[in-house]
Amino acid sequence: MSSPLPTAVPVARCREEKPSVHIPIHRERGQREVFCGLTGIIWLHRRIQDAFFLVVGSRTCAHLIQSAAGVMIFAEPRFATAIIDDRDLAGIADANDELDRVVSRLLERRPDIRMLFLVGSCPSEVIKLDLSRAAERLTKQFLPQVRVLSYSGSGIETTFTEGEDACLASLVPQLQVGTAAQSSEPSNLLIVGTVADIVEDQWTRMLTTMGIRNVQFFPPRRSGDLSRITVGPNTRVLLAQPFLANTCRMLVERGATHIPAPFPLGVEGTTAWLRAAANAFAVSDPAFENATQAARARGMRSLERHREVLEGKRIFFFPDSQLEIPLARFLSRELGMHLVEVGSPFIHRQIMGEELSLMPEATRLVEGQDVDSQLARCREARPDVTVCGLGLANPLEHEGLTTKWSIELVFSPIQGYDQAGDLAELFARPLRRKHLLEPELPVREALPCN
Amino acid sequence: MQLTLWTYEGPPHVGAMRIATAMRDIHYVLHAPQGDTYADLLFTMIERRQHRPPVTYTTFQARDLGADTAELFKRSVREAYERFQPTAMLVGASCTAELLQDDPGGLAAAVGIPIPVIPLELPSYQKKENWGAAETFYQIVRALVPRTPIKADTSPLSSDASARPRANLLGPTALGFRHRDDIKEVKRLLELLGIDVNIVAPYDASPADITRLPNAQFNVLMYPETAMQAAQWLHKEIKQPFTRTVPIGRNATRRFINEVASLANVDPTAALHELDTSSRAAWYARSVDSTYLTGKRVFVFGDATHALAAAAIAQDEMGFKVVGLGTYSREFAREIREAASRYGVEALITDDYLEVEQAVANAQPELVLGTQMERHIAKRLGIPCAVISAPVHVQDFPARYAPQMGLEGANVMFDTWIHPLMMGLEEHLLGMFRDDFEFNEQAGSSHLGHLQPAAADAEGRRAMLRLVAARDSTEMSRPESGATHIATDDLSPTDESDTATTRPNEHTNLAAGAATTSEPAWTAEAQRELGKIPFFVRGKARRNTERFAAERSISTITVETLYDAKAHYAR
Ligand code: SF4
Numbered sequence A: 001m002s003s004p005l006p007t008a009v010p011v012a013r014c015r016e017e018k019p020s021v022h023i024p025i026h027r028e029r030g031q032r033e034v035f036c037g038l039t040g041i042i043w044l045h046r047r048i049q050d051a052f053f054l055v056v057g058s059r060t061c062a063h064l065i066q067s068a069a070g071v072m073i074f075a076e077p078r079f080a081t082a083i084i085d086d087r088d089l090a091g092i093a094d095a096n097d098e099l100d101r102v103v104s105r106l107l108e109r110r111p112d113i114r115m116l117f118l119v120g121s122c123p124s125e126v127i128k129l130d131l132s133r134a135a136e137r138l139t140k141q142f143l144p145q146v147r148v149l150s151y152s153g154s155g156i157e158t159t160f161t162e163g164e165d166a167c168l169a170s171l172v173p174q175l176q177v178g179t180a181a182q183s184s185e186p187s188n189l190l191i192v193g194t195v196a197d198i199v200e201d202q203w204t205r206m207l208t209t210m211g212i213r214n215v216q217f218f219p220p221r222r223s224g225d226l227s228r229i230t231v232g233p234n235t236r237v238l239l240a241q242p243f244l245a246n247t248c249r250m251l252v253e254r255g256a257t258h259i260p261a262p263f264p265l266g267v268e269g270t271t272a273w274l275r276a277a278a279n280a281f282a283v284s285d286p287a288f289e290n291a292t293q294a295a296r297a298r299g300m301r302s303l304e305r306h307r308e309v310l311e312g313k314r315i316f317f318f319p320d321s322q323l324e325i326p327l328a329r330f331l332s333r334e335l336g337m338h339l340v341e342v343g344s345p346f347i348h349r350q351i352m353g354e355e356l357s358l359m360p361e362a363t364r365l366v367e368g369q370d371v372d373s374q375l376a377r378c379r380e381a382r383p384d385v386t387v388c389g390l391g392l393a394n395p396l397e398h399e400g401l402t403t404k405w406s407i408e409l410v411f412s413p414i415q416g417y418d419q420a421g422d423l424a425e426l427f428a429r430p431l432r433r434k435h436l437l438e439p440e441l442p443v444r445e446a447l448p449c450n
Numbered sequence B: 001m002q003l004t005l006w007t008y009e010g011p012p013h014v015g016a017m018r019i020a021t022a023m024r025d026i027h028y029v030l031h032a033p034q035g036d037t038y039a040d041l042l043f044t045m046i047e048r049r050q051h052r053p054p055v056t057y058t059t060f061q062a063r064d065l066g067a068d069t070a071e072l073f074k075r076s077v078r079e080a081y082e083r084f085q086p087t088a089m090l091v092g093a094s095c096t097a098e099l100l101q102d103d104p105g106g107l108a109a110a111v112g113i114p115i116p117v118i119p120l121e122l123p124s125y126q127k128k129e130n131w132g133a134a135e136t137f138y139q140i141v142r143a144l145v146p147r148t149p150i151k152a153d154t155s156p157l158s159s160d161a162s163a164r165p166r167a168n169l170l171g172p173t174a175l176g177f178r179h180r181d182d183i184k185e186v187k188r189l190l191e192l193l194g195i196d197v198n199i200v201a202p203y204d205a206s207p208a209d210i211t212r213l214p215n216a217q218f219n220v221l222m223y224p225e226t227a228m229q230a231a232q233w234l235h236k237e238i239k240q241p242f243t244r245t246v247p248i249g250r251n252a253t254r255r256f257i258n259e260v261a262s263l264a265n266v267d268p269t270a271a272l273h274e275l276d277t278s279s280r281a282a283w284y285a286r287s288v289d290s291t292y293l294t295g296k297r298v299f300v301f302g303d304a305t306h307a308l309a310a311a312a313i314a315q316d317e318m319g320f321k322v323v324g325l326g327t328y329s330r331e332f333a334r335e336i337r338e339a340a341s342r343y344g345v346e347a348l349i350t351d352d353y354l355e356v357e358q359a360v361a362n363a364q365p366e367l368v369l370g371t372q373m374e375r376h377i378a379k380r381l382g383i384p385c386a387v388i389s390a391p392v393h394v395q396d397f398p399a400r401y402a403p404q405m406g407l408e409g410a411n412v413m414f415d416t417w418i419h420p421l422m423m424g425l426e427e428h429l430l431g432m433f434r435d436d437f438e439f440n441e442q443a444g445s446s447h448l449g450h451l452q453p454a455a456a457d458a459e460g461r462r463a464m465l466r467l468v469a470a471r472d473s474t475e476m477s478r479p480e481s482g483a484t485h486i487a488t489d490d491l492s493p494t495d496e497s498d499t500a501t502t503r504p505n506e507h508t509n510l511a512a513g514a515a516t517t518s519e520p521a522w523t524a525e526a527q528r529e530l531g532k533i534p535f536f537v538r539g540k541a542r543r544n545t546e547r548f549a550a551e552r553s554i555s556t557i558t559v560e561t562l563y564d565a566k567a568h569y570a571r
């Protein structure tokens, strides 16, 4: 298989074992209703601006990306699919030769591309097309112009945001190896996970003000910047997104230290997250206050308006992006919402450790999915807000529930102080809207059925 | 392997989903990994359906492979039956499961549920969505329609003469382009002819309804893409003839009325009279205001049914000139080729979006009639566009009644196609007073406040130049769009803003393109003069002038050349 990722559960060299899980986690298995890891391409191709993502898969894979992207990307996108056909399967055409031909044609068309990802899919995994070998071969052919890497975004191995994890993990070997300095003083802070440019800029300003000078973001905006990112024993890793376990493990294997922290969602989460970084770099309390205080106050103010709408309301999360736990923590602690059920496709006990210790004790946490029984529980509970994927949202609205599409939470700037209000608004808006349209509360039957 | 940026059609199992989702009381158990569940959103978001598609996905994972994917499939069948209580079940595999060779049909039979189970063999690595829809519908019909020969006394064909004739409507599916409204329109035509509708299928039909298909004298084949196979089978097996004319456009509707009348043995006079007296589109096309439509260059691309119809309407009912005709439906390539030769153009049979884009750029049409993809192409090139065929996006599932077929369909198309164009007098005024500070070409049509802002037009022209230039060049590099739009954005019409986004590397590309072209060069003065020609005919003027120059080996185009060419082509 082409996946460069060993799938073993990471424990080996991870230092901060803190399985402070005091809440029982219910595991569920059944039909899942989530995207596969290919979907990550939709934001990753915008993030790394000189990279191209070539899915090696079926028409289904091509259709998935195009449907999830809404066919709204105007120009030629920086992603495409090499669609495997029956000639490749029957061995009439050698799949590797075919791939080389497609890649050559692509790179001819797009001389601006510096990095090409061959992205594995279920079909390429099942027919055991070795994309890592193909990537090596093609790299030899196209260097120095283009480096070719590979990872798997297949649905049999990755769920939605795990595609970003696989992609970043494939980039880790491209980073500069930091040599062990004499002292164990931290030298650089590496923030891992794609966030909006604006969020990144805000954090850079704040961390610099605190006195943390060497802040780097991974993935970088251009592939050429990869070699400027250092990973070594003096590197401190701070995850900006929760779904990056493999990437985290690989960085730790290169000597870096993971800073355990909650995630920077909401004011409290952002403070704790920045605080964890500050502690790792021995930033003094006054320096921390000085750097964060104004934005923190602004963030708190921005939540007030939304608390009026959300306080006391009940919310139900279908599993989607692994952001569910930090989001639920934010909504419950800062906006006073009641958590009916928090589903997550996968719960990494270490990465979520800090978050879980902040969760209300009685929260019903569900890992995995069995969509039909989840739907049954959701209908039974009739929450005020249901967070779910695009396939479920309109049908649930039709049943009179108010929904929030979870995919928007991955595609919008929601992290940090100045986005805390926007994040709260994403949950408050459906409720406000429902109130605007149906102040008397709905007569569902009156809606035409199509 | 085929390099694909956008696809016109999904995989064949999505076609099967379009059938299952259109129907009632049926359930589809699909052996597929979790990511394939994306297909639900096509129906719930794009078509805004209020129910989940009746599909259970097994969502096997890597750890299930080899071990017990077959057992997983059987469990899914059993549970789906218990939970949803369908009266028939479809079972099949998506592309990945096809490789596992678990044999969904055999496994489902082994489960032994007490309803008809219809196995679907949809080769994902060969076939596509429309084929999958047609095959699925055919398999359903074949499995459920009783094949026992109809006894003479119960045969609808021999029923007493006083009873009204009955017809089935075949082909409308979920996610179809205006299928919902076309059904109503065709029913109206049949009503005018005094014919009852027996069953509409697959749209809103249950498996029980399918068994009643034989209770009609004939079938109206609404969409050959999805129902040709089933119609042919019904013709062969139970001697139900079917219609060949798809009633899109006034002329086709007239032919349809006559065809149906002869199949049902009824008098078409009343229906024809209604067509002749009530069509607003016919009168609008004839009204003096429409003179400006004469000879407008139109590029048509879509599924075969809609492309054929649109081309015929464009040429014969609107007075346009068809300068390009194509389809992504390879199954109907022959029909498209025949039609194309009638219009004197070469048929474009392809599902390669880039090839279509290049063809549109080369043809330099004044209006594009296409799918969602051509909408993008046209926008990039700054050409007006109307959507006539699937695949379409959420905005092409309008809340209002907007059929394509029948009387009202003709009216709807007249409006939709004319809407993006510049009004006749407006065109002249623009030509005469070019520099009016607010009433100028860059302001766009006065009735389309939001469309074609200055940047879009400039961008469109640059894109057009680049594409035309790329014809002879082996290498074609292209810039990125400004913003990514995701499905969540689609409910608001924000995509217009894309056109106004500046593209920093545009100019370099343009330069690169220009350097490799061998076409005659324009003097600065001639360029300026060209710029004074209203933009909606400028493409034609440019093309004509360049052809004129090339034919005479003129390497530099001056103002003189421009006017010489104008005089030449005016003859
Ligand atoms: S969080 Fe990172 S360092 Fe800790 S156990 Fe997980 S992978 Fe290892």
Ligand code: SF4
Residues within 6 Å of the ligand: A036, A037, A038, A057, A058, A060, A061, A062, A064, A120, A121, A122, A123, A153, A154, A155, A156, B033, B034, B035, B036, B095, B096
């Ligand atoms: S789940 Fe697998 S087959 Fe389906 S779209 Fe994702 S990678 Fe492709």
